[in-house]
Amino acid sequence: MKILALSTANITGRIPKEIGDCKELTFIDLSGNSLFGEIPEEICRLSKLQTLALHANFLEGNIPSSIGNLSSLVNLTLYDNKLSGEIPKSISSLTELQVLRVGGNTNLKGEVPWEIGNCTNLVVLGLAETSISGNLPSSIGMLKRIQTIAIYTTLLSGSIPEEIGKCSELQNLYLYQNSISGSIPRQIGELSKLQNLLLWQNNIVGTIPEELGSCTQLEVIDMSENLLTGSIPTSFGKLSNLQGLQLSVNKLSGIIPPEITNCTSLTQLEVDNNAISGEIPPVIGNLRSLTLFFAWQNKLSGKIPDGLSQCQDLQALDLSYNNLTGPIPKQLFGLRNLTKLLLLSNDLSGFIPPEIGNCTSLYRLRLNHNRLSGTVPSEITNLKNLNFLDVSSNHLVGEIPPTLSRCQNLEFLDLHSNSLTGSVPNNLPKNLQLIDLSDNRLTGELSHSIGSLTELAKLNLGKNQLRGSIPAEILSCSKLQLLDLGSNSFSGEIPKEVAQIPSLEIFLNLSYNQFSGEIPPQFSGLKKLGVLDLSHNKLSGKLDALSDLHNLVSLNVSFNDFTGELPNTPFFRNLPLSDLTGNDGLYIAGVATPADRKEARGHARMLMKIILSILLSTSAVLVLLTVHILIRAHVSNKVLMGNNNWVLTLYQKSEFSVDDIVRNLTSSNVIGTGSSGVVYKVTVPNGQTLAVKKMWSSAESGAFTSEIQTLSSIRHKNIIKLLGWGSSKNMKLLFYEYLPTGSLSSLLHGSGQGKAEWETRYDVMVGVAHALAYLHHDCEPSILHGDVKAMNVLLGPGYQPYLADFGQARIASENVDCTNSKALQRPYLAGSYGYMAPGTFFLPS
Amino acid sequence: MQKITEKSDVYSFGVVLLEVLTGRHPLDPTLPGGGANLVQWVRNHLASNGDPSDILDPKLRGRSDSTVHEMLQTLAVSFLCVSTRPEDRPTMKDTVAMLREIRLVEGPNQRS
Numbered sequence: 009m010k011i012l013a014l015s016t017a018n019i020t021g022r023i024p025k026e027i028g029d030c031k032e033l034t035f036i037d038l039s040g041n042s043l044f045g046e047i048p049e050e051i052c053r054l055s056k057l058q059t060l061a062l063h064a065n066f067l068e069g070n071i072p073s074s075i076g077n078l079s080s081l082v083n084l085t086l087y088d089n090k091l092s093g094e095i096p097k098s099i100s101s102l103t104e105l106q107v108l109r110v111g112g113n114t115n116l117k118g119e120v121p122w123e124i125g126n127c128t129n130l131v132v133l134g135l136a137e138t139s140i141s142g143n144l145p146s147s148i149g150m151l152k153r154i155q156t157i158a159i160y161t162t163l164l165s166g167s168i169p170e171e172i173g174k175c176s177e178l179q180n181l182y183l184y185q186n187s188i189s190g191s192i193p194r195q196i197g198e199l200s201k202l203q204n205l206l207l208w209q210n211n212i213v214g215t216i217p218e219e220l221g222s223c224t225q226l227e228v229i230d231m232s233e234n235l236l237t238g239s240i241p242t243s244f245g246k247l248s249n250l251q252g253l254q255l256s257v258n259k260l261s262g263i264i265p266p267e268i269t270n271c272t273s274l275t276q277l278e279v280d281n282n283a284i285s286g287e288i289p290p291v292i293g294n295l296r297s298l299t300l301f302f303a304w305q306n307k308l309s310g311k312i313p314d315g316l317s318q319c320q321d322l323q324a325l326d327l328s329y330n331n332l333t334g335p336i337p338k339q340l341f342g343l344r345n346l347t348k349l350l351l352l353s354n355d356l357s358g359f360i361p362p363e364i365g366n367c368t369s370l371y372r373l374r375l376n377h378n379r380l381s382g383t384v385p386s387e388i389t390n391l392k393n394l395n396f397l398d399v400s401s402n403h404l405v406g407e408i409p410p411t412l413s414r415c416q417n418l419e420f421l422d423l424h425s426n427s428l429t430g431s432v433p434n435n436l437p438k439n440l441q442l443i444d445l446s447d448n449r450l451t452g453e454l455s456h457s458i459g460s461l462t463e464l465a466k467l468n469l470g471k472n473q474l475r476g477s478i479p480a481e482i483l484s485c486s487k488l489q490l491l492d493l494g495s496n497s498f499s500g501e502i503p504k505e506v507a508q509i510p511s512l513e514i515f516l517n518l519s520y521n522q523f524s525g526e527i528p529p530q531f532s533g534l535k536k537l538g539v540l541d542l543s544h545n546k547l548s549g550k551l552d553a554l555s556d557l558h559n560l561v562s563l564n565v566s567f568n569d570f571t572g573e574l575p576n577t578p579f580f581r582n583l584p585l586s587d588l589t590g591n592d593g594l595y596i597a598g599v600a601t602p603a604d605r606k607e608a609r610g611h612a613r614m615l616m617k618i619i620l621s622i623l624l625s626t627s628a629v630l631v632l633l634t635v636h637i638l639i640r641a642h643v644s645n646k647v648l649m650g651n652n653n654w655v656l657t658l659y660q661k662s663e664f665s666v667d668d669i670v671r672n673l674t675s676s677n678v679i680g681t682g683s684s685g686v687v688y689k690v691t692v693p694n695g696q697t698l699a700v701k702k703m704w705s706s707a708e709s710g711a712f713t714s715e716i717q718t719l720s721s722i723r724h725k726n727i728i729k730l731l732g733w734g735s736s737k738n739m740k741l742l743f744y745e746y747l748p749t750g751s752l753s754s755l756l757h758g759s760g761q762g763k764a765e766w767e768t769r770y771d772v773m774v775g776v777a778h779a780l781a782y783l784h785h786d787c788e789p790s791i792l793h794g795d796v797k798a799m800n801v802l803l804g805p806g807y808q809p810y811l812a813d814f815g816q817a818r819i820a821s822e823n824v825d826c827t828n829s830k831a832l833q834r835p836y837l838a839g840s841y842g843y844m845a846p847g848t849f850f851l852p853s
Numbered sequence: 854m855q856k857i858t859e860k861s862d863v864y865s866f867g868v869v870l871l872e873v874l875t876g877r878h879p880l881d882p883t884l885p886g887g888g889a890n891l892v893q894w895v896r897n898h899l900a901s902n903g904d905p906s907d908i909l910d911p912k913l914r915g916r917s918d919s920t921v922h923e924m925l926q927t928l929a930v931s932f933l934c935v936s937t938r939p940e941d942r943p944t945m946k947d948t949v950a951m952l953r954e955i956r957l958v959e960g961p962n963q964r965s
Contacts, residue, residue: 756873756876766920766923769913773869773927777948777949780945780948781948783945798873801869
């Protein structure tokens, strides 16, 4: 027998040792079966064997150490198995070998053997998706015939050897997702046949060598997610075959060289997340094949060139987070394939051109945070495919186009913080999930037709001049989680239907209106609601309907005409005074008319008088600003400490000073260290015990704000409660409730055996699962924790689990705009080794 | 490269579940076989048709058959969560449902 060809034949079992006796075999292909067990050493006796193809099986154990005996071997493919151990050094005897592919064996360890340089006939070297570590050996330069080197997603470190320049036949160099450091050797410019150069996600420093411009066969350059500095080489202009240039998430500076527009084959140009300045070359229109251009998060200035409209295939354009000025060129909307146009957070001015209506392919349009003026053109209603429309935080005036309902695919509509007038359109697109029209000058009543928006999850109409009553039809918006009608002129009774919306969980704000009457008894059904603000209305009666809302984190009923006894629950007892003040008839059980409450009301009256006097003396704008600041201060209880420039924010009533805390940050009080800081147990003078996390350094401000932003906006019984935070120039502190029982990790692995019973463990894990399900599915946008591990599951006195450490947490949908880019992920790569999913292991540190 | 998504949290959750079931650290150099990786160790053990109850935390042994059954069902859930391909991992909502199912049979678990 000379040939054994049984690929994809559903064979299972082991490779028999006896195969070593078939001495005449020249060709073995057993790939794509279900073979398991080890590769028998005996196979190495087949000295005439030219092809050994065992890929795509379940083979385990080592690659036979005497593989070097297969002196006639030309093709060796062992990829996609479960092989472990190292690559045998005897491989150097395989001088005829042309194809060596052993990738996809995740437990294959050790270095690329130096001896590989002896396999001088090698054409393909594949070691991807293994645990290969160490340097790429300089002997690689001896491989004069090598065309493809694929060593991606491994643990390769060190720098790329200069000798790579001697691999004169090299076409494909795939070294992405490693820990390669050092700079790119200039000798790479000698690779005249190089087509694909993929080096993304490494730790490569230095500049991009100008010499690369000599590799005129290059089709794809991807160096994203490295630490590259300097500018984009002008020599790239010589790469007439270049289709993809990806340099996202580096530290590149300088300009986008106009020479790049000579690369007329270019379809994808991604230079986002760098420090590139200057103008976008006006001749960019020469890139006639361009489909995707990302340059967001740079320092670009000047105008958006009209010439972009010549890139007729352009599908996605993202120039957000730059300093671009001038108008949006109307010619852009002649692009028939444009689906994503993202220009947010620039300094763009002028009108939104009516030509926008011609660009019917548009799916996602974000022009927010610019200085756009004029109206929202009614032509926008021609955009039948539009899914996401965000023109918030501009200077737009006029009405919301009444025919907006023609945009049948619209799901997100954000027009907040403009100067829009007129009423909320009667007919809105039926698939809308989010409507934010807040902070405008809208008038009129809210129509009954609001009930037809059955997909709506968030409705924010706050800070307008809307009046009338809330239509009972709001009940049909059964997916509504957030309803903000605050700071309007709504009146009448609060309809019971508001409280019957089954998914109203996040936020109900009816404050600063003219609502009257009693709180409907149906409010007792808002069991999942987190924040309720009824302040500054004319509501009367008792608060009993609110006594059972055990998911409430924040409640404000101040400045109404509520009467009667305050519900006697821990939540109400801990409410800050400021959330109850201004209700004459409200009292706490056993305390007839508490003096401090009266006093507080006195202060509030004084405050109102001051505001009134301002009203009489200055412009309305200033007053709005003042009221705004007052509301903000009221919401977060912000206290500015005079002495050491501390900013202290507490989310609930607590009686301690920064001094009480700082004094106790001693080594004897340390109870743990986390990824971002040290945790202390601190007992303040009134006896309350807190856990205080002191961030490692001010460099941890990312983790600090991440923790504040996520934890302050969510509430769940299995998620640690953030009580507040303090920040000074030198120190950042986070305050949590103190949990006495330690972490799940100490429960499992600690010395005290204690209650590690199955039932306890199971209950803990169900609680953690609930917390994560809440973050992923009930928060909008959803939140990723990013560092789930046993040490971050804290336990209460009855072993109730609390998910903690949100320093790595992130909003999931912030990445929405970059789904076809690797870009945004790099800054977020974090987590704990051993708990991270495969493919996220490759950390810089 | 794999995108960081909810499924990355699901994987980590699966690792914690394995840790709870086996009583071993996710990176445990004392694991039999020398692999030091808990997920891989469990995978290898199951792939080689080993008795799944052998990998349970010794502190959890000697329990009633029904309790051991619960642990093994939980092991199955954790195994799903640590699937290599993110699309093979369940969502957290599904994970909650599966976990609750495991002990619901014995009477409502109203701890939470």
